[in-house]
Amino acid sequence: MAVYALTGFSLVSLLSFGYLSWDWMKPSLVADVATDPMEKSLPPTFSRPPHIIFILTDDQGYHDVGYHGSDIQTPTLDRLAAEGVKLENYYIQPICTPSRSQLITGRYQIHTGLQHSIIRPRQPNCLPLDQVTLPQKLQEAGYSTHMVGKWHLGFYKKECLPTRRGFDTFLGSLTGNVDYYTYDNCDGPGVCGYDLHEGEDVAWDQSGKYSTFLYAQRVSKILASHSPKEPIFIYVAFQAVHTPLQSPKEYIYRYRSMGNVARRKYAAMVTCMDEAVKNITWALKKYGYYDNSVIVFSTDNGGQTFSGGSNWPLRGRKGTYWEGGVRGIGFVHSPLIKHKRRTSWALVHITDWYPTLVSLARGNLSNVSGLDGYNVWPAISEGKESPRTEILHNIDPLYNHAKYGSLEDGFGIWNTAVQASIRVGEWKLLTGDPGYSDWIPPQTLTNFPGSWWNLERLTGGLRKSVWLFNITADPYERYDLSDERPDVVRTLLMRLVHYNRTAIPVRYPAENPRAHPDFNGGAWGPWASEDDVEEWEGIGEPLKSRNKKKKCKICKLRSFFRKLNTRLMSNRI
Secondary structure: OOOOOOOOOOHHHHHHHOOOOHHHOOHHHHOOOOOOOOOOOOOOOOOOOOEEEEEEEOOOOOOOOHHHOOOOOOHHHHHHHHHOEEEOOEEOOOOHHHHHHHHHHOOOHHHOOOOOOOOOOOOOOOOOOOOOOHHHHHHHOOOEEEEEEEOOOOOOOHHHOHHHOOOOEEEEEOOOOOOOOOOEEEOOOOOEEEOOEEOOEEOHHHOOOOHHHHHHHHHHHHHHHOOOOOOEEEEEEOOOOOOOOOOOHHHHHHOOOOOOHHHHHHHHHHHHHHHHHHHHHHHHHHOOOHHHEEEEEEEOOOOOHHHOOOOOOOEOOOOOOOHHHHEOOEEEEOOOOOOOOEEEOOOEEHHHHHHHHHHHOOOOOOOOOOOOOOOOHHHHHHOOOOOOOEEEEEEEOOOOOOOOOOOHHHOOOOOOOOEEEEEEOOEEEEEOOOOOOOEOOOOOOOOOOHHHHOHHHHHOOOOOOEEEEEOOOOOOOOOOOOOOOHHHHHHHHHHHHHHHHHOOOOOOOOOOHHHOHHHOOOEOOOOOOHHHOOOEEOOOEEOOOOOOOOOOHHHHHHHHHHHHHHHHHHHHO
């Protein structure tokens, strides 16, 4: 697949222009907005728990917001961020399910068994049922809880559904991506089904409505029917701007001058989403919620550069552990913030929202153990130092092992063939295969001969399995210091060893043919019956079904896939 990028430039010319220098971030683009001298020196008193609106976008690149210098128009996000607190040292996960699971549980994915890939539509897998979720804690604190948008945390049995995991209401899709109008999703040739649900029922009547509009309208409807005197939590997980690249024509027309077709459609989707956020903000004000509200905006992973997204000037893309895959767009907008209109460089991770929001809600965290997140509200609201000093990006034992990695390269304490990444203080370490490692400029022109752009291939950088960066001084990951600072490498490898000792087995079971939408009325949804629910432990090792006597073609086929998966997993380990 072609890489859409700039033409007529060389890597040397880009470096000489300073595009890969931290100075490229001009003050006019990301610097603090001057604080209003009339702003109160003390934070507003929380007379009652605040309303919480958490907005999560899908596959929006780091560069794809106006205040990061993008060519895409996002006036609403720019204004909300400028009037609130921009989080410029904010981290997420490189793909969908891991980010969502860590938001909802406050735990690293190694502690939920979801450290490999995503939950696929036909897998008998979901967010572990023993995890107390963020909306459940907010319900305990007296909140009305609602979810609108993309779930992607499993649905093979009803206990996995959003309405069973803490949400009073749900309108959205259960799988990872659907058509924006028809809500169809194909998980392979001929394995297609409808995926839009209202509560626990299929929402056939909503087909034909563009999802970004539909979801914003639902949020407005929820706010209109609720009392602002009672606390409310709304989790808005937009499908936008994940593929397929679909947008109403009037938004595409705004970007008609863009030569790159994918970028043009993608830009239209981002702007459409921005207007949806505007409508949500307007509804908060219209119905009396705004003055006592906290709006959190976050992306779920880096942008997919082959589909119009841009993470420039960061390295890498969605699905990688380079900064372009894990550094997210994030900000908090709220009248309740003590020191507004500024940029925060406090270290924040997506797991931090769980304890932060529960604390804001005056919820009880004393009975929740094992959280990996921290309460970062003082850092956000008052500018205090973040309690977080390190982030485990992940340890994935199932990902393809790096060809050149070994235990010897890891000082005898860590097999560097294993894909893993961690940040401690200003240092970031990557081992194994961290993923596609290019720096890809915004895709503004039509075509681009991108073979030269992969600096790693040209320099033989992939013939290794350990990288070390001072991420504070070198946020673009240009200077690998692993050979110069073996002492730091060893220290961070020891932290990986520490975390790995706390990891639970990977939950990544074989796909089950019973999940096919044809067996479920043409729609994706729960397919495991109560008397045939299977619990999965370890790496693709299912326990025996409770219904041992059941004999049918589907069951035999399922058995075949189980055995095949076990063999494949054994070979990969």
